[in-house]
Amino acid sequence: MRLSRYFLPVLKETPSEAQIASHRLMLRAGMIKQSSAGIYSWLPLGFKVLRKLENIVHEEQIRAGHIPMLMPTLQSADLWRESGRYDDYGQEMLRIKDRHDRDMLYGPTNEELITDIFRSHVGSYKDLPLTLYHIQWKFRDEIRPRFGVMRGREFYMKDGYNFDLTKEDALHAYNRHLVSYLRTYERMGLQAIPMRADGGPIGGDYTHEFLVLAETGESEVFYDSEITDLKFGDRAIDYDDVAQCQAVLEEFTSRYARTDETHDEALFQQVPEDRRRVARGIEVGQIFYFGTKYSDAMGATVQGPDGKMTPVHMGSHGIGVSRLMGAIIEASHDDNGIIWPEGVTPFHVGIVNLKQGDEEADAACDALYSSFTALGLEPLYDDRNERAGGKFATMDLIGLPWRITVGPRGLKNGVVEVTCRRTGASEELPPEAAVQKIAQIYATL
Numbered sequence: 001m002r003l004s005r006y007f008l009p010v011l012k013e014t015p016s017e018a019q020i021a022s023h024r025l026m027l028r029a030g031m032i033k034q035s036s037a038g039i040y041s042w043l044p045l046g047f048k049v050l051r052k053l054e055n056i057v058h059e060e061q062i063r064a065g066h067i068p069m070l071m072p073t074l075q076s077a078d079l080w081r082e083s084g085r086y087d088d089y090g091q092e093m094l095r096i097k098d099r100h101d102r103d104m105l106y107g108p109t110n111e112e113l114i115t116d117i118f119r120s121h122v123g124s125y126k127d128l129p130l131t132l133y134h135i136q137w138k139f140r141d142e143i144r145p146r147f148g149v150m151r152g153r154e155f156y157m158k159d160g161y162n163f164d165l166t167k168e169d170a171l172h173a174y175n176r177h178l179v180s181y182l183r184t185y186e187r188m189g190l191q192a193i194p195m196r197a198d199g200g201p202i203g204g205d206y207t208h209e210f211l212v213l214a215e216t217g218e219s220e221v222f223y224d225s226e227i228t229d230l231k232f233g234d235r236a237i238d239y240d241d242v243a244q245c246q247a248v249l250e251e252f253t254s255r256y257a258r259t260d261e262t263h264d265e266a267l268f269q270q271v272p273e274d275r276r277r278v279a280r281g282i283e284v285g286q287i288f289y290f291g292t293k294y295s296d297a298m299g300a301t302v303q304g305p306d307g308k309m310t311p312v313h314m315g316s317h318g319i320g321v322s323r324l325m326g327a328i329i330e331a332s333h334d335d336n337g338i339i340w341p342e343g344v345t346p347f348h349v350g351i352v353n354l355k356q357g358d359e360e361a362d363a364a365c366d367a368l369y370s371s372f373t374a375l376g377l378e379p380l381y382d383d384r385n386e387r388a389g390g391k392f393a394t395m396d397l398i399g400l401p402w403r404i405t406v407g408p409r410g411l412k413n414g415v416v417e418v419t420c421r422r423t424g425a426s427e428e429l430p431p432e433a434a435v436q437k438i439a440q441i442y443a444t445l
């Protein structure tokens with residue numbers, strides 16, 4: 001993409017309504033625009049990152065054997081009356097009437113809808129196990145929408161639902177989700193720690209929240225610092241292997257790590273003092289096993305091997321896709337702007353032409369652009385007639401992990417400058433070597 005043809009409405013001024021870095025930077029970098037409280041338009045740059053996050057979530061869900069689908073945003077209130085949650089959910093639910101005076105709602109989550117689909121089409125244990133998921137907009141009429149996309153009213157969420165014959169099978173599904181979530185967050189350049197959580201309105205005893213440590217996080221968290229040394233990495237995992245998934249769950253959840261809702265001070269005191277940490281975190285996902293709560297209420301049963309009808313065991317598993325963008329920026333920025341991890345960056349590399357209109361510099365930038373494109377990488381080429389300082393500031397603000405600076409002086413010596421956004425380190429390389437270096441970094445992702 002050439003910046004001169006793109007739509008990147010960066011702001012010079014720091015928006016006064018934004019209290020935290022991620023919100024401020026998303027507004028300044030022209031990624032989002034608020035349309036009303038807690039509701040945003042995703043401008044091209046923000047939309048690009050949202051798609052990247054969504055793709056990673058899809059890839060990891062499909063790898064775990066979960067099946068993508070899409071359910072509507074608007075739901076009929078009748079289903080929610082069956083589960084009893086139409087009244088329980090309270091003011092967070094946006095209720096709507098259609099022209100026939102029927103009660104509708106904008107889905108805050110989808111347990112009822114998916115249970116209805118399940119009971120309409122599945123009748124035998126032979127069709128289990130089954131895990132269906134979608135990534136769809138949700139609406140929760142939060143009392144205090146704030147921090148930009150972090151606590152929106154409309155937000156983008158992956159929610160998945162497992163259906164199993166027994167509790168044991170459903171707990172394997174739970175573990176499978178935990179493993180797939182660890183991989184998902186790591187691919188986004190994040191450490192998200194599974195912490196024992198509270199069931200809330202969705203219900204259930206088995207539940208973990210995934211928290212990204214950040215001073216601006218809304219949850220208070222208590223943990224054993226050893227947990228931050230754990231990495232899932234690129235280890236091979238067979239998602240059908242019950243023991244393997246269970247072992248990962250044990251590895252990642254055996255140390256003390258809880259949110260304030262489930263914090264137990266006496267247990268926490270057993271952690272050696274030098275490893276006890278009290279901090280803040282951003283919840284970027286949650287997994288639940290809730291047994292037969294919805295299948296009992298809504299009659300989702302299957303015929304078991306013994307011929308008897310039995311309610312299915314279920315769980316639900318969410319990832320806050322839009323909130324993740326804020327969480328990543330909270331975890332990865334500096335005074336000059338965002339620093340995207342390579343896995344989610346909107347463009348792979350920025351090209352800055354120091355002397356637009358100079359024949360050689362223009363030709364060298366065009367050649368770099370074609371080389372990257374041919375390798376399947378997306379460059380953002382700042383081809384505007386701007387001062388170098390302005391171009392650097394824009395690149396730093398929007399946070400592309402790698403920048404190539406091209407100027408007549410370097411070209412005389414046959415080199416361009418490659419700069420790493422995170423460390424600020426620069427090195428001079430011939431253009432082909434610069435392309436190779438950056439291509440190699442992305443090839444290992």
Ligand code: ATP
Nearest residue numbers: 149150151152155157283284285286318319320323
């Ligand atoms: P919170 O405690 O932050 O209100 P929740 O526990 O009610 O969230 P879940 O029902 O667990 O949320 O939804 C799954 C994920 O969706 C959460 O882990 C979070 O990342 C995201 N999410 C929930 N509410 C919002 C919101 N208002 N804005 C953006 N993302 C949200």
Ligand code: MG
Nearest residue numbers: 209283285286
């Ligand atoms: Mg939650």
